[in-house]
Amino acid sequence: MTIINCMLPFGLVKDFDDYSKIVNDILKHDITFNILKFSTGSNGINLLIDIPEDKTKTITESLKQNNIVVNKKGRVIIDDEKCIDCGACISLCPTDALHLDKEERLKFYYEKCIGCLLCLSACPRFAIEEM
Amino acid sequence: MTKTYNEINEKIKNGDVVVVTAEQMINIVEDQGIKVAAEEIDVVTTGTFGPMCSSGAFLNFGHADPPIKFEHLWLNDVQAYHGNAAVDCYIGCTRLSDVKRFKYGGGHVIEDLVAGKPIRLRGNSYTTDCYPLAEIDTEFTLDEINQAILLNPRNAYQRYVCAVNSSDRTLYTHLGKLLPHFGNAHYAGAGCLSPLSNDPDYETIGIGTRIFLGGGIGYIIGEGTQHSPTNQFGTLFVKGDLKQMSPEYLRGVSYEQYGTSLFVGLGIPIPILNEGLAKKTAISDAELFTDIVDYGIPRRDRPKPRRINYEELKGEYIELNGKKVKCSSLSSFYHARKIAETLKEWIQDGKFYLNPPAETLPTDTVFKPMKQTTKIKFVKDLKRNAIICHDDCDLKTIAEKIIDQNLNHIIITDLENTLKGIVTSFDVTKAIARDKTDLNDIITKKVITTTDNEPIDVATRKMKLNNISALPVIDELNKVTGLITSEELI
């Protein structure tokens, strides 16, 4: 099984039920799959799902056609040497994986990262790397 | 109560000066009142660390043998400005590398230089009798050149705006990556630690003021360009010796699809000469306001949905149109605080003395817009009539219209003229080749559009970014009012 994250960006969410688009789209492929996590963030609705490995490609492609953003479950790492604690990545993160601590330094909660990669191109120091 | 610079410097010398940061001053004034604070506190330190695009350095390399007078030169493939004496140059932080483009620029060259890394220098010349060398390719480090002077014509903005994006695509701006439909917000500036917010009347900050700059000592040499103190957008012109500075406080940065810049660390000590200054330096984030600006509108005068204070900006979410929008900064408050603390230690340790300005800075200038002698053109000036088919028509009708009108784009609307999609001559050709007969098989429903009042350059950029050659023009109700194609733009 492969874990992927599907995101329906808020711009496309016109209706509360729109998240069902993601599920309906996958059901078309006639497979069983596990929903691992459902969350809403500042950017849209996220669904973390576990699907059969051999179907990953077809499912990903059909989801993408409906403007759903799909990421393979990967996570990012932050290079502390390069990070200057500016915070430019934080507002992009749909979960609270990126955070400023009490001292105003960047903290990264690995467990909260869903691998959406939205933060990647927001970092002006190339301190965020895809794993 | 009043104090003089001499009295404060005497205390620094004796080691009994009382210094606090502008952040600490807030509580001191709140607990003890302005009068006591003004008596007890001698100096308040400030700090800011953020991208300051108006930064760069003058370098002098010394003469080669035989000598060269540069016409063009590059430092690590980033072109430096040369328009003065033979071996002087100015490397600006936003200049992109010819090779790495957005990934490396003048700001990175300055960081690498200060970090002691070798910098490759390539240059050429048209040659003269006194400067016969035509080309050079060499390497140098900071220690090996004569002067390296950081000279930034506009630093330390008193405040900056908070950017959001109402459009339907992600924007890459000088305020970072902005998600569509108000998906996030970015701001910059240190709020209560911002140097100019702590002396907004320029009582102590002026020409000659000694400051913390890039980890070393620098000086204010005038008001910055675009200095606009009347609306709290004051700026400073600063200089300092790069050889004393540290790469911790000069960091090259690259904003995706926007360009490079330099994070500059800057801190100013404010002598508490009177009660007024004690009060001003106690300003809090809640009292410092800026505007939220919608970058979704690519014009000089962008909509400003509302005012907001730094206290709300520093919380994780801001409120906009009844929605919670995730907000973060582009400048580092951690480093701003560290700068204010470092400056405080320098003064306490007797390593840094305060000086009165040689001259004060103007407090009444305004930032004028550019004078444009050619009128800018709008979509409404150049649009043509759109050729329209209704969404129930067949492909043959569309094909006929394409031929009759000699146009590549047919706009599909409903009976009320509401935009439904677009069909190109290529779509029709494709349909014939693939035996498709239904309009639904070939229509593009997600259409990129423009409006009457969009500047032509903005429409052109939309076409370029999306790799298309026409945009339907629509009104607020999504009704089609015309078409603009790349032909009109030539």
Ligand code: SF4
């Ligand atoms: S990839 Fe980045 S933005 Fe996405 S969840 Fe992980 S940390 Fe947050």
Ligand code: SF4
């Ligand atoms: S954007 Fe990059 S440099 Fe800034 S806080 Fe995030 S990881 Fe650090």
